[in-house]
Amino acid sequence: MKEEKISEAVVHRLPKYYRYLNDLEQKGIERISSWKMSSDLDLNASQIRRDLNCFGGFGQQGYGYQVIKLKEEIKKILGLGKKYTAVILGAGNIGQALINYLGFEKEGYNIAALFDVNEKLIGKEFHGKKIFHMNDLGAYIAENPVDIGIIATPRAAAQQAANLLMQHNVKAIWNFAPVDVTVQKGVKLENVHLSDSLYVLCYRINNETETEL
Amino acid sequence: MKEEKISEAVVHRLPKYYRYLNDLEQKGIERISSWKMSSDLDLNASQIRRDLNCFGGFGQQGYGYQVIKLKEEIKKILGLGKKYTAVILGAGNIGQALINYLGFEKEGYNIAALFDVNEKLIGKEFHGKKIFHMNDLGAYIAENPVDIGIIATPRAAAQQAANLLMQHNVKAIWNFAPVDVTVQKGVKLENVHLSDSLYVLCYRINNETETEL
Numbered sequence A, B: 001m002k003e004e005k006i007s008e009a010v011v012h013r014l015p016k017y018y019r020y021l022n023d024l025e026q027k028g029i030e031r032i033s034s035w036k037m038s039s040d041l042d043l044n045a046s047q048i049r050r051d052l053n054c055f056g057g058f059g060q061q062g063y064g065y066q067v068i069k070l071k072e073e074i075k076k077i078l079g080l081g082k083k084y085t086a087v088i089l090g091a092g093n094i095g096q097a098l099i100n101y102l103g104f105e106k107e108g109y110n111i112a113a114l115f116d117v118n119e120k121l122i123g124k125e126f127h128g129k130k131i132f133h134m135n136d137l138g139a140y141i142a143e144n145p146v147d148i149g150i151i152a153t154p155r156a157a158a159q160q161a162a163n164l165l166m167q168h169n170v171k172a173i174w175n176f177a178p179v180d181v182t183v184q185k186g187v188k189l190e191n192v193h194l195s196d197s198l199y200v201l202c203y204r205i206n207n208e209t210e211t212e213l
Helices: A008-026 A034-041 A045-054 A067-078 A093-101 A134-143 A155-167 A194-206 B008-026 B034-041 B045-054 B067-078 B093-101 B134-143 B155-167 B194-206
Strands: A084-089 A109-116 A129-133 A148-151 A172-175 A188-191 B084-089 B109-116 B129-133 B148-151 B172-175 B188-191
Touching: A008 A034, A008 A045, A008 A067, A008 B194, A034 A045, A067 B194, A084 A093, A084 A134, A084 A155, A093 A109, A093 B093, A109 A134, A129 A134, A134 A155, A148 A155, A155 A172, A172 B194, A188 B194, A194 B008, A194 B067, A194 B172, A194 B188, B008 B034, B008 B045, B008 B067, B034 B045, B084 B093, B084 B134, B084 B155, B093 B109, B109 B134, B129 B134, B134 B155, B148 B155, B155 B172
Parallel strands: A084 A109, A084 A148, A109 A129, A148 A172, A172 A188, B084 B109, B084 B148, B109 B129, B148 B172, B172 B188
Antiparallel strands: none
C-alpha cells in the first residue's frame, strides 16, 4: 500500500466499496472490472480506478480486480478487523437500537456498557450490557479502556456527553444525537446525520432520477 | 432554477449544504463566501461554486451567497417543506427511535402509524402512534395515502417489508434494516448504512487525518 494521504472524498467512498466487495465475495464472484463496479455503484469508472490507485490498486488490464484481495486491502485501510471497545452514552431507544443493530460484535466492536442519567435504568442490563450512571463513566474507563464513545443522548445532552468522554480521554466519538457536537483537536469524530438520506429520498420523490444502489 | 439534471454526487451534497446554511441562518449570518463554505465544509471552493451553479446559483463576486435565499432554494430542490406521510414497518427499537428522533413532524414528515407482526405490540400506541398488524397495511393504505414506507424490521424481514410496501403502491422506501433491499423500477429507495460512518471513524482512529465537520 502506498503511504499517500487519502482524500476525505475517497475515505467516504471506501465503506461503499467495502460493502460491495463483501457482497460479491458472498456471491462467490472472484474478480470484477471497474466498468461493472461503475454501473453497480453508480460511480464513474475512471474515478473508481483513481480511488483504488490511491492505495496501490490491484487492477489488471483485461482482468479487473481480485475481489477478496481488494476487499482485504480496503478492510486494512479502514482499520476494520481490529478489536474496538465502545460504550454508549444514552440508554434510550437509539442506544438500545444500536446494541441490536448490526452484529457489531461479529465485526470486532465490543459495546461494553451503557451509561445514562435515568435512575430507573441504572444497574439494569440490556442484552447482557450493564447500564451505569453517567457519573461513573470516569471510574469505569479507569478500569476498562474504551476506544469509541457513542453518543445516543437527546439533543440537549449531546455536547455535554462529548465533553464527558473527552474529559476521560476517549479519543473517538460516534455521535447519533440529532445535533452536531464539536471536539478538541486530536479527537476523532463522526456526526451521523440520519435525515440526510431522508432529504435525498425526498429529492428522488420530486425528481425523476433513477434510484441509486 | 435551471432545469438541468443534477448529478448523484451533487444530490448527496445538498443535505450537507442545507444543514450548514440552516446553522448559519440560526446564527444570524446573512451572507457567505464559497471560500468560507469551503473551509467549514471541507469541500473544494470551486466544487461548491460548480454545485451551486447547477441550480442557478446566486453568488456575486466579492459578495458571496445570500444565506437565506440559498437555503430556501436548496430546500425547494430537495422537496423539503412539503408534507409527507410515512409509516414505519417494524415497531422495535429502531422504529421507536425514529419516532423520537428528529422532530420529523416539525419538518413536515407525519409518521402516521407503525406496523409489526408481534401480537403483543398490535393495538398499542407509541408516542400517540398506533401499532397495527403488518397484514393490515393494505387496508390502512386504502384509507390513508402513504408517501414513504420506512423499513425498521430485522434483517431477515426487510425485503419482505419492501415487497409489501410496493404491493400496496408505496413509491418511496427508506430502509433502516441492516441489509440492502431492492425495488422495482419507479420506486425511490434510500438504504441507510449506519456502519459506513463507523468505518470512517475507524479509519480516522488509525490515520492522523483531521476530523471533518
